[in-house]
Amino acid sequence: MKQKQQFRTYLRSLTPTQREAYAARCRTTVGYLYQIAGGHSRASGPLARVLAEQSGHCVDPRSIRADIFGEPDDLPSLVIRTLMRIG
Numbered sequence: 001m002k003q004k005q006q007f008r009t010y011l012r013s014l015t016p017t018q019r020e021a022y023a024a025r026c027r028t029t030v031g032y033l034y035q036i037a038g039g040h041s042r043a044s045g046p047l048a049r050v051l052a053e054q055s056g057h058c059v060d061p062r063s064i065r066a067d068i069f070g071e072p073d074d075l076p077s078l079v080i081r082t083l084m085r086i087g
Contacts, residue, residue, distance in 0.1 A: 004060040007051065008037040025054045036064065045069075 005013070011033055014022060023030045028047070035041035036051075043051060048064040062069040 010059045011037045
């Protein structure tokens with residue numbers, strides 16, 4: 001299993017050509033990706049999901065929009081809350 005990266009780290013790890021291709025696959029621009037990575041803009045929930053998917057799941061959507069998907073380290077408490085609702 002691949003280790004999840006913060007979005008900013010992932011974006012910086014790409015070459016300029018790879019960033020252009022990634023942005024195109026996500027149907028956005030490199031400039032907007034930098035806005036998201038720098039915290040100057042917020043990706044929509046669907047875009048955060050696409051960014052994660054198009055990164056080959058190297059990026060966790062929770063690292064882009066924790067307010068929608070939950071904090072990356074908060075998975076155990078999310079599972080507990082879900083199980084409490086079911087049970």
